[in-house]
Amino acid sequence: MIVTMQPGATLKEISAVIRSLEGFGAQPSISRDCGCTLITAATSKIPIEDQQLRSLSGVRDVHQDVHPFKKVSRDYHPEDTVITAGPAVFGGGRFCVIAGPCAIENEEQIDGVAAHVAAQGAKGLRGGAYKPRTSPYAFQGLGVPGLKMMRAAADAHGLAAVSEVMSISQVAEAVEYLDVLQVGARNMQNFDLLREVGRTDKPVLLKRGPSSKIEELLLAAEYIVDAGNPRVILCERGIRTYETATRNTLDIAAVPVVKQLSHLPIIIDPSHAAGKREYVHSLTLAALAVGADGVMVEVHPDPSKALSDGRQSLHYVEFSALMGDVRRLAEFRAPVGV
Secondary structure: OEEEEOOOOOHHHHHHHHHHHHHOOOOEEEEEEOOEEEEEEOOOOOOOOHHHHHOOOOEEEEEOOOOOOOOOEOOOOOOOOOEEEOOEEEOOOOOEEEEEOOEOOOHHHHHHHHHHHHHOOOOEEEOEOOOOOOOOOOOOOOOHHHHHHHHHHHHHHOOEEEEEOOOHHHHHHHHHHOOEEEEOHHHOOOHHHHHHHHOOOOOEEEEOOOOOOHHHHHHHHHHHHHOOOOOEEEEEOOEOOOOOOOOOEOOOOHHHHHHHHEOOOEEEOHHHHHOOHHHHHHHHHHHHHHOOOEEEEEEOOOHHHOOOOHHHOEOHHHHHHHHHHHHHHHHHHOOOOO
């Protein structure tokens, strides 16, 4: 349940509503939106009586829960959330491009990629320092040295640094070097990790799990927001279906569905959805056309020699061509462009 107070509601009136909700066994929390105080009842031991709440002084409206998620819903926050991380802006009509290699391999590689993608208009630099690999023998990432390389490259070329954290133990060190903490698809329902990144002040890029419903993605985001961090960027990266032509099946419909249900920005990862570089261009343009707030694309100076996901990584010339089309299409979608 969400109780919306009048814009001029006093502290005494707000406190009275909180006491009333607590009387029903609820655990109320407070936020602000459009000049009004919103009081959310997360749980309740007994049914909450709408009329009793509506009769209280200062109450403007009472909404019963329609969805199991609350703080990420449009009922709780009707306006779109806009998230800024350095030069990268997610939401507000912009189309933010994050680009870089699947894995950080060395200083020369990450700096070279950063220089190229920045020159083409990207605002974020992606690159894995910790790599969740299916095989224990595959390249697992450089760890903290890789994060340091990414930070230096991002600073040198005016980009936001985006990388994945896989466990609670990695969060503190990642916060020191990154602008955006990524929670990967495999960890979408790692609830302890979600709570931990929710305790930071860094934006969190949350990827949808390969077999997860949209509702489950939004509930995972709820963990982060409920822990105190409202700066969540959702990411659709393809789901597992019976189709084998692509690595995953991009659920392009997830973008308008999420935008109807939630105020959080949502981007697309066409590289992991496709698994093949020849489809990344089309899927990126589809993301732009359907209203996504950005994309995260894999780029490598020599994909044939990449230590991770070379098959889906774009060559420099392919990324340049993609960004040219993105700029042209963006002119028709929003005046602020990319």
